[in-house]
Each structure stands twice: as C-alpha cells, then as structure tokens.
Amino acid sequence: MGEKISKKVYAAILATGLMSFSGVLVETAMNVAFPTLMKQFGLATNTVQWMTSIYLLVISVIVPLSAVLKSSFKTKQLFVTANLLFFTGLLLDGLAPNFAILLLGRGIQGLGTGIALPLMFNIILEQVPAERIGIMMGFGNLITGVAPALGPTFGGLIINSLGWRYVFFFLMPLIILSLILGLYGIQQKSKIVKIKPDFLSIIFIAVLFGGVIYGFSNLSSSKLQSNLLPIFIGLCALGFLLGRSKKLDQPILHFEILKNKSFSVHLLGFLLMQLCSLGNAFLLPNYVQLVNGGTATLAGLVTMPAGIIGAAMSVVGGRLYDAKGARLPMITGVSLMAVELISFACLSQHMSNLVICLVYIIYMTGMGMTVGSIMTNGLASLKPSQSAQGNAFLNTIQQFAGAIGTSLTSAIVAFSQSQYGSKGAYPTAIGTQHAFIFLAVLAVCLWLMFYKNVKTEGESK
Incomplete structure (x- = not known):
C-alpha cells in the first residue's frame, strides 16, 4: 500500500489541527453568544459580529506571510509562537472587562491561528506520500470540521450554565495538549532560507x-x-x-500562480464555498434564538448533528478523491450545498428547529465531501515548488471569505431589522430569507463553475 505515515507526522498534524479546531470552536461558540453579548454590551448585530470579523481579518493579514515564514523559520519555532499567542488571547478574552478588550483578545488569537493554520497543510504536503494526500487532507479537515459541530452546543451549554467567559477558559487545556503534541511530532524537512518580508x-x-x-x-x-x-x-x-x-525578487505572494487556470478556478470556488459556509453558520443559530425563541443551548443542539456528519464526510471525500479523482466528490458535494441553500431561501420565513436540523445536514454533508478535494486538487495543479504559495493563497482566501460571508449576511439581516425598527422575530426572518437567497445564488454559480472546469478522473491529478 506504499509508504507508511509515521507517528510523529500524525502527532504534528493533530497538534496543528487542534489549534485550528480551537479557533473554529471559539468562533462558532461565540456566534451562539451574539444575542447575549448584544444585551450585555448594548450593541447591534453588525457590531457584535466583529468578534468573528476581527479574528478572520488578522488571520487574513498573517496567512499571506505563511510561505515566507515557512522558508525563514523552523516549523517548530513557528508552531510554539502560534500556540503561545493563541493561549494569551484566550486568557485575555476570559478576563476581558469590556468589548474592546474582547476584540483585542480575538485579534491575538487570530495571530496564533494565522501562523498555525498553513502549517498543518504544509506538513501534509511535505511529509505524506502522494497517494495518501487526499485521505490525510480529509483527516486534517476532519479535525477542524468537528469544531463547527461542537461549537454551538459547547457554547450554548457553557454560556447558559457558567457564562460566555468560560468558553475561553475551557479551551486552555486543549491548547496545552496541542503544544505537547507539537513539541513531540513536528520535524524540520525543508531547508531554512531567510527571506526578508x-x-x-x-x-x-x-x-x-x-x-x-x-x-x-x-x-x-x-x-x-x-x-x-x-x-x-x-x-x-x-x-x-x-x-x-x-x-x-521575493514577493510575499507570487501572483503569477494565478495564471494557472485550474488553480484559479479552485481558489475562486474555495472563496464562494467559504462565503456560503460562514454565512450559514451565522444565520442558523441566530434564527433559532431570535425567530424561534430558543436558547443558546438549543441553537447548538439543532446544528450539531449536521456538523458531526459534515466532519465525517471530509474523510469520505478524501477517500473518493484518492480513488476516483476530484470531480465526483466536488460536483456531488456542491450539489448538496446548493439544495440546502435553495431550500432555506424558500422556507426561511417559517422554519421549525427540526426542519433546520434536517436540512442543514444536507449542506454539511456536501461541504464535508468538497472542502478537502478543492484544496488537494487545486494544489495538485501547481508545481511542487509552488505548493507553499498555493497553500498561502487558499488559506488567505478561506479566512477572508469567511469574514466577508459573516459580514454580508449579518448586514442583510441588520438592514431588515432597521427597516422594521425592531430586532424581533419577523424582521429577522425576512432578513434571513434575503440572506439565504443571496447565498443560494452563490452556490449555483459555484456548481456551474466546477461542472464546467473540474476534470474527470486522472485528467487533473
């Protein structure tokens, strides 16, 4: 079956994956806390969503530097720095006396995640045999993909029983575990070539x-x-x-790789997918609470099954990619995503929690199948020497699109609320429907783009 993957490689992927997991867990847990923070600090929806946007903004600035950082510093040094920054951000947020300090802590967490996030995929690309990259990309996405499933429920339980500050405190042991695994497993495989950014x-x-x-x-x-x-x-x-x-001579981002049509298509597809996914993750927990009158815990429980299934499907998508190529998991996955968004666009003035739970499973199944295949197939279209740069572009687009997705959907909902002069159930439902119509259009465009450009088995690998 080819070359084995060592325990240290698994530990390194798990260590870096746990940091990404923690970042997404905080993000999705605090999405559930938005209504609580709005009341506590007297803020509007589009102001509170800066909890997510500031985090993703910092990551978007740091991730483009990942190829330069990878070349200039030892992988273990970068990981330890990222880990300590993230831990500091958690501590600051747990003790934050006001919303400004809360945002500062989220920004520091963004610094840590921005350094750590590309490390996982760089380790996979460098240290995993080519015939097993698809499944290992799926494994990496499984680690991070579990977070959106657990985040809302974790956040809801903690917020309702102990308060939102404990969302940050409870993640500290996980970051310490990540540090221990990283110190054991991360190895230096590439030469250090200092590049001045x-x-x-x-x-x-x-x-x-x-x-x-x-x-x-x-x-x-x-x-x-x-x-x-x-x-x-x-x-x-x-x-x-x-x-x-x-x-x-040594730019931070080598834009010439965008001349590669296949990579550019995958990059644009990744952008659209993240717009839809972060928009979805913002809209549904808030709908459960503001329209259906549910608690933060209930909002988490409603979205949790879909997240768990989506995370599991990332491994299935990786296996399909290794066995059949990119087209099958990508076209199937995006089709499922489009079905969910179109359904919610039609139903979102009158959605029960059960309907949200069941229909959201369709989306997360599709997303799980698609995300790893987009990244793997996009990077496969580049020369090996361009992998770090391609990884930098993909991770930059992922975070940037996530921030824009949250911003756009929250703005659409807040606009509806302002038109009706209320943050009540009906204005929120109307705004949610408009947001889902927007996301559904993006999903249809994504499907058409992949259907036309993603090759059949063997052509793109």
Missing part, C-alpha cells in the same frame, strides 16, 4: 483586507457612500500590492 507589501495587505471587511461589515449601519470608500481604498491597496509584487 517586504514591509510595504504587508501594509498593502492590511489595508486591502481591513478596508474591504470594514466596508462590508457596516453596510447596514450608515450611508452607502461611507462604506464604499473603505472598500475602494482596499481595492486600491490590492492594485498597489500587485504592482509592488512584480518589482520584487
């Missing part, structure tokens, strides 16, 4: 993501012109970044 490029990346995310996050809270300006500034920063990168 271009400071001006980092500034452009920060302005790009900051401007776009800020603009989208405030779409419903002020005049349109005031939100278009930061988006415009962000897009200008992208132009400057592209121009700057062409002049550098």
